[in-house]
Amino acid sequence: MSSDDSSEPTSEEQTSNRFDRRTFLSTAAVSLGGGVATSTASAASGQVHTEAFDGNEWALRWRDEFNAGYIDTGIWNFETGNNNGWGNNELQYYRSNNAWTENGHLVIEAREEQYGGCNYTSARMTTQGKYNKQYGRVDVRAKLPYGQGIWPAIWMLGSNIGSVGWPDCGEIDIMELIGSDPDTVHGTIHGPDSGGAGVGGSYSQGNWFSDAYHTFTLTWYPDAIKFFVDGQQFFVTTLYDAQNAGREWVFDDGPFFFLLNVAVGGNWPGAPDASTQFPQRMEVDYIRVYDWV
Secondary structure (H helix, E strand, O other): OOOOOOOOOOHHHHHHHHHHHHHHHHHOOOOOOOOOOOOOOOOOOOOOOOOOEOOEOEEEEEEEOOOOOOOOOOOOEEEOEOHHHHHOOEOEEEOHHHEEEEOOEEEEEEEEEEEOOEEEEEOEEEOOOOOOEOOEEEEEEEEOOOOOOEEEEEEEEEOOHHHHOOOOOOEEEEEEOOOOOOOEEEEEEEOOHHHHOEEEEEEEOOOOOOOOOEEEEEEEOOOEEEEEEOOEEEEEEEHHHHHHOOOOOOOOOOOEEEEEEEEEEOOOOOOOOOOOOOOEEEEEEEEEEEEEO
């Protein structure tokens, strides 16, 4: 995939690489059918124990429980401004003032207020340059906002975005919700093909995602990326799906960093209207990252 490769792989090398990746899937016991055992975790203890999930055992490697009483800027950056709508015609101005910790949770709040030439404010946080991850499992427990024009997201971008740009860096949307459809979340990957057009799935339930906390999980292997809500797999995409469709798989090129934000407006959700209630909050209980063992 790298543009500086001195030569193209031979068909024999391609077959070998394909075999090695399939062997990895087999030895990692990855079931694309999505057999899942419930995970358990205790935020109060120094150690987090998890049972088998997605056919593997997992060891905790990194986490932020948001219980220090402040947002750790050794982990998180704040992206600010409107940045010409962030490529999506978004309407908010991002400020660090719109995020804080409260009762052991991170709060990102979208408000209807004028600031910086915009009619709405919110916050967007990233771990870019501070924490990057490739492969493994990610759990994010959160309660989501709702309402026309509200667009919360828990997602990842390739750490090489500064050199290759988007969408060549790749994007993994662990969770997105369109506030006018408050009982449905989406999991999506984006790559260089078709200008970044996404491939993904959605998960709907009887209750709004604003009513209670839910755990959004990603398991990421060299060959496959899977999406879960509360332990239930709702979408999987693989290297072989991409190859068969003539798409480029950039998700084994290097690590990604995390982003948390609540957008207001944009191409997908549309603008808020008279029915939209402000302020709207995304509350994050924790983010936990694991490696398979």
